[in-house]
Amino acid sequence: MAALHSLTSPALRYFLEVARCGSISEASLHLNIASSAISRQISALEDQIGTPLFERRSRGMILSASGELLAAYARKVQLETDRVIGEIDALEGLQKGRVTIATTEGFAMEFIPFIIGQYQKIFSGIQFKLDIYSPREVANIIRKGDADIGLAFSLTPSEDIRVLFSQPSPVLAIMHPEHPLAGRKKVSLSQLTAYPLALPYPDTTVRQLFDICTSQQQLNYQMAFVSNYLAALNQFAVNNNGLSLSGEISVRRLVQTGRVRAIPITDKGMGIRNIEVQVLTGRTLPKAVQSFADFLIGHLPPDDVVK
Known part of the structure; x- marks a missing residue:
């Protein structure tokens, strides 16, 4: 890390830390550098570029439009420096x-x-x-x-x-091998929604596709269990309490061990991710x-x- 610091401009390092923390005082604590030193470097950088890099607010500092552009550049400089140092360290191979x-x-x-x-x-x-x-x-x-x-x-x-x-990576229906739908090669959302469902939160692609498709078809369903923890949702199906939804890669070992079945869903909207x-x-x-x-x-x- 010392080699990395010696190859990158202090002004850029301080600038990025202030951008990340949202304040000079917090950046000072993280960098173990005096606030005054960081402030001078930021001011010098703004003078050199000729435009404010931050909007100073009562609750902290946020990047200006110019600051956003410089931050993107500075991050790439740091990443490239890190790569070069890593390559030098690993000249004899991986x-x-x-x-x-x-x-x-x-x-x-x-x-x-x-x-x-x-x-x-x-x-x-x-x-x-x-x-x-x-x-x-x-x-x-x-x-x-x-x-x-x-x-x-x-x-x-x-x-x-x-x-x-x-x-x-289409979304699949996950169910216990003894579930009434487990013998089918494919299932539809209209069939799935007749059973209790374990669903993830709306910030996941599984839930987003499910919500869009069920809304378009005006399907009613029983959401028996909702969680942001995928393992808990899968366990709901493992215990034969109902159905969950997942991609193949997330349940591969559960399928291989015979604990669940993963069945393709016929609705086209469930396969667009x-x-x-x-x-x-x-x-x-x-x-x-x-x-x-x-x-x-x-x-x-x-x-x-x-x-």
């Missing part, structure tokens, strides 16, 4: 490195930990950090440079995000990040996995 992943809960329950474990059997010196967000937040985290790789279900393109891999592996546009990925991204993509499901 002996060490760090990969930060932002993803949604569905991927984090089983899939990502399994893939990390498999990767570390080959490259044991690579360390990982995994943080969980809503699908919309994943892209924001990548955009801000707080994670190297984003893995999320997406409905629409995201600005400043480069998609390394995109794969359709994609799995995306996301990185920041314009960023040259560190060697460890690119290597793991390639490894990850190689383990994502093919088109016909749930047909």
Whole structure:
């Protein structure tokens, strides 16, 4: 980290920390730098550029339009510096490195930990950090440079995000093998809504697609259980209390062990989302990040996995 600091401008570092914290005093605590020093660097930066970078308010500081542009640039400078330092440290190969992943809960329950474990059997010196967000937040985290790789279900393109891999990921009906619908090859929403449902919160793509499709068809349903914890929703189905909804990748091991069945839904609107592996546009990925991204993509499901 010391090498990283010596290669980046103090003014940019201080500027980014103030932007993140929303105040000079809080940035001072995080950086262990005097508030006056940070204030001088920010003022000098504004004088050099010739425009205010922050709007000073009674409750703190927020970026101006010019500040937003500079922040995007400064984050890319820091990421590129980090990459160069990492490449210098790892000239002998993938002996060490760090990969930060932002993803949604569905991927984090089983899939990502399994893939990390498999990767570390080959490259044991690579360390990982995994943080969980809503699908919309994943892209924001990548955009801000707080994670190297984003893995999320997406409905629409995201600005400043480069998609390394995109794969359709329809929503499936998850049920106990003894459920009345478990013997069917496909089911419709009108059939599903006749049974108690365990549903996630509206900030998930599963719930958004379900709400749109049921509203369009004017379907009434019994939401027996709602939670922001996907494992609890799946357990509702495991215990044969009703149905849950999920993508294949989130319940793969439950299906493989025979604890649930995952059945395709015939309504077209339930299949319009994609799995995306996301990185920041314009960023040259560190060697460890690119290597793991390639490894990850190689383990994502093919088109016909749930047909």
